[in-house]
Amino acid sequence: MTTVQLKSNERIDQLSAQGVRIIQSSEVFAFSLDAVLLADFVRPNQRQQIKIVDLCAGNGAIGLFLHHKLGGHFYEIELQERLADMAQRSVALNDLTARYEVINDDVANVYQYVAKDRADVVVCNPPYFKNAPASQKNPNRYLAIARHELTIDLAMVCDRMSGLLKMNGRGYLVHRPDRLPEILATMTAHRLAPKRIKFVYPKPGMEANMVLIEAIKDGKPNGTRIMPPLIVAGEDGEYGPEVQAMLNGSNV
DSSP: OOOOOOOTTOEEEEETTTTEEEEEBTTTBOOOHHHHHHHHHSOOBOOTTOEEEEETOTTSHHHHHTTTTBOSEEEEEESSHHHHHHHHHHHHHTTOTTTEEEEESOGGGGGGTSOTTOEEEEEEOOOOBOOOTTSOOOSSHHHHHHHBOSSOOHHHHHHHHHHHEEEEEEEEEEEOGGGHHHHHHHHHHTTEEEEEEEEEESSTTSOOOEEEEEEEETOOSOOOEEOOOEEOBOTTSOBOHHHHHHHHOSOO
């Protein structure tokens, strides 16, 4: 793999299951399990002509986790300059510069780089929490933007996801179950028909804390499937076999 220069307080982590190395920094951003789960939820498509767009890409983790599962060309859209720089160096670190384009700009401006109705797959791990005046936000600006709708909201995510996708293209989202009615209504209003929904539970007996959604642009309104649940860890806190396979490969 290509050698890249790490900056202050950066490290390189590896997702063994995908053979991917990612530049991380706890100061500004580090991918978490939701990125791994969303990448695993995406359907494989090996066609070399497809276009994939990762909105709110952060340090590029989700897109890079998909490099074996999806053929074609990736566009990583990230607003924050430092995170986009980390993503660009992670792409180089994995020798994937021919297939990946990191774009440091607002998602609102994505059509300047990818034309409307041209993407086959759009993925997004957006900020989960509304920007309510009373809501407590992380004093770290990088983390606050990643978690709260300070620079983008759900409506903009769905609008750009729909606008980018071809008819029958697939959009993928990971979010919080407590916003599910709003998410489904917003998707539907933007011509995104939810087709698969999977709830993620931290441990047995606990409520779901994540939901994975696949939608099809201009898909038929019926036919939504609720997939088998994913329980992340056992009572002992250790990752279950399904999550272990996502992280370390199937031979664990």
